[in-house]
Amino acid sequence: MIHYIHLNRDIGGGALMHLDAKKFFFAFFFFIATLILLGYYHFDHEKKFINHNINANLQRAVESAQAxxxxxxxxxxxxxxxxxxxxxxxxxxxxxxxxxxxxxxxxxxxxxxxxxxxxxxxxxxxxxxxxxxxxxxxxxxxxxxxxxxxxxxxxxxxxxxxxxxxxxxxxxxxxxxxxxxxxxxxxxxxxxxxxSIQRLSNAAAFKAISTSLIIFLGALPFLLVYRNTMHGTANFLRSQVLNATDELREVNEILETKVEEKTKQLISQTFEDTLTGLPNRHRLQYDMDRTRYSALVILNMYNFREINDFFGFSAGDDLLRQMGHWLITLDLYPYRLSGDEFAVLFDEELSESQLEDLCLKLLNRLHDYPFRVGTESISLNVTIGIDQGPDISLAHADIALHQAKESSQHIAFYNSESHVEEQYQANIALTSTIHNALSSGRIICFYQPIVSNQSGRIEKYETLVRMIDESAHIIPPLDFLQTAKKTRLYPQITRTVIEQACNTFKNRNEEFSVNLSIRDILDQGTVRFIEEMIVATDTAHRIVFEILESEGIDNFDAVIEFVQIMKSLGAKIAIDDYGTGYSSLENILRLDVDYIKIDGSLIRNINSDPKYAVVVQHIADFSAHLGIKTIAEFVSSEDIYQHVKAIGITYSQGYYTGKPSILTI
CATH class of the missing domain: 3.30.450.40 (GAF domain)
Incomplete structure (x- = not known):
């Protein structure tokens, strides 16, 4: 037990303090030990409290993220x-x-x-x-x-x-x-x-040490006063610690309440589309998870991008708000998914024909409704995808919408027998294969020779991309490029091809060509990479960029800008697959092309059908008058080779003159 200070009173009533030295030091060190234990208890309690709150925050975070x-x-x-x-x-x-x-x-x-x-x-x-x-x-x-x-x-x-x-x-x-x-x-x-955890723990430790030190310094003088005074002080200090603990608990409860309120507010914001004020995709999924509906309809506004381009984005935003309001006036409960897509749920049991009739009526009313853009009145059209049945899903309705677009229909129902999900899984697997091929250097270039019809010598090569899968099979571009174009991997493939081709030909004398899509031309990062690579390898004067004749019609100004940049560096331009698209002579002249590659669909029939021979002769004649060199594709036999030479075509390319292969640097 603690031995308190004993006090005696003299006859005159004056209080003189008599202290036994051994008892005093025993009481002093016992008090210090008590403070240390109290500080450790306080620190341990705070640390457990911090860890409990941290773990609770983590668990609350993953559970909230479920929505x-x-x-x-x-x-x-x-x-x-x-x-x-x-x-x-x-x-x-x-x-x-x-x-x-x-x-x-x-x-x-x-x-x-x-x-x-x-x-x-x-x-x-x-x-x-x-x-x-x-x-x-x-x-x-x-x-x-x-x-x-x-x-x-x-x-x-x-x-x-x-x-x-x-x-x-x-x-x-x-x-x-x-x-x-x-x-x-x-x-x-x-x-x-x-x-963050360590900082909170350090703060708790500092607080415990500070509290113990303050208690010690405050309590030290009272060791020299009467026993009753020391006893009262101990009780007071104990009550202060308990009060401080209670205050901390109250503060924590207040903070937890505020966090819960903030979480509820955030989830509410997560469920609302900020532009239209309609419930959004997350709210749609939330409602579908908790209530049984018979059908889900997705409406995609037709050619909405053109409206944005023509009238401006603010007008487009206003049209989206008008569209949401119009759906509400039809006593529907619309959701805005993203971009120009809206969704509507139906809980009434309807047959497929009834649901189709309802959507057709909606389309007719939509077409007649006067939406406003400034002072102008315009009509809108939509494409509709529908999933109907006991297990409707947003993914299935979205698949139906894409099927409607691809088949140029206004309405399409999801059909489980179409095996679209299997195709999606195949696309995901192929995307992973392409990613791995890029990471491990299995995107490679083959080169097909282009022969001069005058000298019979190889003067050029066309660069052709290939992918090597994990089983060492060579995958042609038709089997993976279209999938790559729908992902962020495509620019990496283009840059890999450019880098390999430039490094292959930097120490060779032949010209070499590389195919570019309109997506490559519109990608400023890819264009900068091309500029830097052809300058660094000193191949700008020998590279030829092949552009599909019809692909860049909608972005003709961007194509012209690209051509001007590349020609200023010394590169040449070829129009690829000429004769299959809709290029006019005016476009050919504006692009200032150096080569016209005549499509293989014309060349392969040049000997068997006189009409094809006339078309090819015409292309060769006007190209010669314009000073543009011509290349015949798909030269697969001696007869075709002799025919294109006789017509006056400048170069030949095909299996007869040389198959694609790997070149040594």
């Missing part, structure tokens, strides 16, 4: 790759949610068919959003994580408390697995930075 990137989000993105705009919207939404929940990152991942973890969505730090650098995009690779794989295998929430470092930093994490109705597995994760 944004849960089952149905993954059903959508795993069957239809999101656009750049949709990916950016998801990044912004998750970033806002991460800020509200007090975590560093919220993200979701899937495992592809090769066992590789890939991002399907992720929040970002503020500087990443500002600069656009190091943003995690859809289907980016993430190094395999044992805890994530454990979550997928056990279907249980897994805590990663090792706080190990990765390329983004050092974090404490939690992983929540999920499964979509169609069977896809995914993980939602959340991270809190270890530095």
């Amino acid at each position: 944004v990137v849960g089952d149905n989000y993954h059903s959508k993105v795993l069957t239809s790759t999101p656009t750049t705009v949709e990916d950016a919207d998801t990044i912004k939404t998750l970033t806002a949610l991460a800020h509200a929940q007090g975590v560093e990152y919220i993200y979701s991942l899937v495992m592809d068919n090769k066992g590789q973890l890939r991002f399907t969505s992720s929040s970002a730090r503020n500087h990443e959003l500002r600069t656009g650098q190091n943003l995690t995009r859809f289907f980016d690779i993430y190094p395999n994580n044992p805890d994530m794989i454990k979550a997928l295998k056990t279907n249980q929430m897994v805590w990663d408390l090792k706080e190990e470092s990765d390329q983004w930093g050092q974090f404490r994490s939690v992983y929540l697995p999920g499964t979509t109705p169609s069977g896809y597995r995914y993980i939602i994760g959340a991270d809190i930075e270890v530095g």
Whole structure:
């Protein structure tokens, strides 16, 4: 027990303090030990309190993220790759949610068919959003994580408390697995930075030490006063600590309430389209998850991009608001999905013919309704995709919409027998194959010789891209380029081809040509890369850029600008597949082309059909008068070769004159 100071009173009533030295020092050191224990208890309590709140924030973050990137989000993105705009919207939404929940990152991942973890969505730090650098995009690779794989295998929430470092930093994490109705597995994760945890722990330790020191310094003088006074002081200090603990608990409860209110506010904002005020895609999925509907209809405004280009984006935004209001006047409950797409749910059981009649009536009323752009009145048209049945989904309605567009129909119903999902899965697998081929240097160039019809010698080569798959099979461009053009991988392929071709011919004497699409020409980053590469390899005066004659008609000014830039550096221009499109002589003259490549569909029939021979002769004659050299494609036999020479075509290209092959540098 504590031995207090004993006081005696003298006869005159004056209080003189008599203190036993041994008892005093025993009481003093016992008091110090008590303060240390009290400080440790306070620190340990604060540390547990901090860890509890951190873990609660992590768990609340992944559970809240279910409303944004849960089952149905993954059903959508795993069957239809999101656009750049949709990916950016998801990044912004998750970033806002991460800020509200007090975590560093919220993200979701899937495992592809090769066992590789890939991002399907992720929040970002503020500087990443500002600069656009190091943003995690859809289907980016993430190094395999044992805890994530454990979550997928056990279907249980897994805590990663090792706080190990990765390329983004050092974090404490939690992983929540999920499964979509169609069977896809995914993980939602959340991270809190270890530095933040350490700062809170340091603050708790400092607070505990400071509290103990203050108590010690404040209590020290009272060791020299009466026992009753010391006893009262101890009680007072104890009550102060308890009061401070109660105040901290009250502050924490207030903060938790504010976080919950902020989360509810954020989820409300997540469910509303800011432009039209209508419920958005997330709200649509939320409603479909909780209520049974018989049909989902998606309406896509026809040629809305042209309206934006002609009248301006503000007018386009106003039309979107008018469209939403018009749907409401029809006693429908519309949602705005993204861009120029709206959706409507039906809970009434309707047959396919009844639903089609209803949509046709809607189309007729839409066509007659006078939408306003300034003082002008315009009519709008839409394309409609419908999913009907007990298990409707946004992905199925979106598939039907794309089928309607591809078949130039106004309305299309989802048909499970069309096997579109299988095609989507094949596209995802092919995209992964292309990505791996780019990463491992298996996008290579073959070169087909172009022979002078006058000398019979090889004077040029055309660059032809090939992909080598993991089984060492050579994949032709028709089997992978169209898929690549729908992803962010296509510019990488173009730059790989340019780099390989320039390095191959920088020490050779022949001219070489490279095919460019209008997408390449409109990509400023690709154009800058081409400029830098042909200058660095000193091949600008020997490279020829082949442009499809019909592909750039809608962007003719951009094509002319590109041609002028390349010609100023010494490059040449060829019109490819001439005779299959709609190029006029005026366009040929404006582009100032150096070569016209006559399409193989004309050349292969030159001996068998006189009409083809006349057309080819005409092309050769006017090209010669204009000083433009001609190249005959698909020269596959001696007869065709002799015929094109007799007509006066400058060069021949085809299997007769040489097959594509790899050239040595």
